[in-house]
Amino acid sequence: MRILIAEDDPTFQRILGSLIAKWGHEPVIACNGSEAWEYLQAPDGPRLALLDWVMPGLNGIEVCRHLRSRINLGYTYVIILTAKAGTEDAIVALEAGCDDIVSKPFHPHELRARINTAQRILALEENLSTHAFYDQLTGLANRTLLEERFRKSAEASARTGGTLAIFYIDLDRFKAVNDTFGHATGDALLTEVTLRLKRIVADSDTLARVGGDEFVYLASVENASGAGALASKVRETIEATVDTIVPGFAIGASIGISLFPRDGRTLDVLVHTADSAMYEIKRRRRADDLQFLSKGRNGNISPKTTATALAIRPNSIPEGVATPQELSQ
Amino acid sequence: MIIETKEQSEWVISGALLEFAADGEFELVCEIIDVYLSDTQEKVEALGKVVPEFDAVGARRLAHSLKGSARQMGTLRFGDDLEKLEHCVAGVNAAELSALVQVIEERWIEVKREVNHTRQSMTRQGVAR
Numbered sequence: 001m002r003i004l005i006a007e008d009d010p011t012f013q014r015i016l017g018s019l020i021a022k023w024g025h026e027p028v029i030a031c032n033g034s035e036a037w038e039y040l041q042a043p044d045g046p047r048l049a050l051l052d053w054v055m056p057g058l059n060g061i062e063v064c065r066h067l068r069s070r071i072n073l074g075y076t077y078v079i080i081l082t083a084k085a086g087t088e089d090a091i092v093a094l095e096a097g098c099d100d101i102v103s104k105p106f107h108p109h110e111l112r113a114r115i116n117t118a119q120r121i122l123a124l125e126e127n128l129s130t131h132a133f134y135d136q137l138t139g140l141a142n143r144t145l146l147e148e149r150f151r152k153s154a155e156a157s158a159r160t161g162g163t164l165a166i167f168y169i170d171l172d173r174f175k176a177v178n179d180t181f182g183h184a185t186g187d188a189l190l191t192e193v194t195l196r197l198k199r200i201v202a203d204s205d206t207l208a209r210v211g212g213d214e215f216v217y218l219a220s221v222e223n224a225s226g227a228g229a230l231a232s233k234v235r236e237t238i239e240a241t242v243d244t245i246v247p248g249f250a251i252g253a254s255i256g257i258s259l260f261p262r263d264g265r266t267l268d269v270l271v272h273t274a275d276s277a278m279y280e281i282k283r284r285r286r287a288d289d290l291q292f293l294s295k296g297r298n299g300n301i302s303p304k305t306t307a308t309a310l311a312i313r314p315n316s317i318p319e320g321v322a323t324p325q326e327l328s329q
Numbered sequence: 330m331i332i333e334t335k336e337q338s339e340w341v342i343s344g345a346l347l348e349f350a351a352d353g354e355f356e357l358v359c360e361i362i363d364v365y366l367s368d369t370q371e372k373v374e375a376l377g378k379v380v381p382e383f384d385a386v387g388a389r390r391l392a393h394s395l396k397g398s399a400r401q402m403g404t405l406r407f408g409d410d411l412e413k414l415e416h417c418v419a420g421v422n423a424a425e426l427s428a429l430v431q432v433i434e435e436r437w438i439e440v441k442r443e444v445n446h447t448r449q450s451m452t453r454q455g456v457a458r
Contacts (some may be wrong), residue, residue: 011361022352107349
């Protein structure tokens with residue numbers, strides 16, 4: 001693993017760097033507290049940091065306080081290396097948010113044991129984080145992570161004037177698959193749909209599973225028309241998936257769309273708008289593949305080409321393809 | 330014991346260096362010694378420069394930094410002298426500061442000699458392998 005060494009003394013830098021490399025890790029050296037803070041803020045920054053207490057610029061304790069005050073989904077384990085050996089110093093360091101303290105001069109075996117402890121705790125944290133932020137079946141983001149990603153994307157879009165689209169995706173007739181072929185097949189279908197959708201989701205966008213067969217896709221788009229084109233791609237991807245998992249069984253996707261900032265500025269409002277559009281299109285069961293909908297003053301959704309929300313309904317079952325009822329007979 | 334040490338020796342090779350030496354990484358030990366010698370020489374010279382300016386804060390900062398690496402390398406008595414300087418520098422006058430720094434400068438000459446001697450021993454062991 002990558003381990004940050006924040007140390008201004010060249011002798012300690014060389015000793016620590018060599019030991020860490022010898023133990024099979026990748027040392028990342030910062031010569032002062034400010035440089036250490038830069039490394040730790042990076043999205044792929046080291047998750048274990050050995051911070052000297054006394055350093056030029058920010059000291060190790062200040063770096064630790066910065067780290068803990070930041071809303072961060074990942075956890076960085078901090079070991080303070082210090083010649084300050086008093087109880088009061090230990091209290092200051094622990095209250096600043098450090099996880100462990102190693103006294104200087106340190107013994108390599110002790111440092112190694114403490115790094116091993118850090119790795120064990122980071123593995124537990126990663127496991128917890130996976131459960132807290134990711135859907136267990138598909139590995140997709142869950143609602144909590146979606147909210148965090150939306151917050152960041154909305155901040156960036158507000159700065160640049162960009163548009164975000166929220167797609168509320170519901171698999172049509174998924175219940176029939178579960179009822180007819182069993183939950184294992186239903187799960188396999190969801191996993192396959194996820195794998196295929198991941199291929200069309202940009203790295204900067206987020207696909208989340210928010211219910212049994214319901215997904216929310218957060219994407220940066222040019223405009224409503226770009227969102228419509230992306231929704232068509234999503235639907236085609238889902239329809240192609242179903243055919244490989246449950247041959248001869250036609251399933252589609254109903255997709256409601258809302259746009260940030262036009263239709264709302266919070267995730268709750270945008271998801272609600274997209275969800276309403278999706279349900280409306282399901283209810284109407286029109287033959288049109290693409291239908292623009294607009295939310296009126298009374299909150300009802302009505303057809304309109306200058307839409308605030310857009311929804312796509314699934315293809316009708318092709319001729320000759322069995323319905324779930326037929327398959328179950 | 331890789332390095333023969335006398336009772337009054339300034340330097341008992343430290344755990345970190347022993348770890349490398351035990352694995353036959355003599356070149357790395359020599360490299361670390363070189364880093365220590367060069368950095369400490371620079372800081373001891375800087376310490377000498379703070380005396381005429383009576384820069385107590387600068388002296389304390391340098392003493393703290395020198396103390397850490399001295400103890401980590403195993404130069405324990407040198408580390409003790411630096412700790413004394415670090416702790417009493419705030420309450421001394423210019424003459425006392427000068428005397429304290431002089432102790433450090435003299436001790437450094439002894440430490441440097443022993444560390445260099447050990448470095449040569451390490452080099453010989455590295456060549457012998």
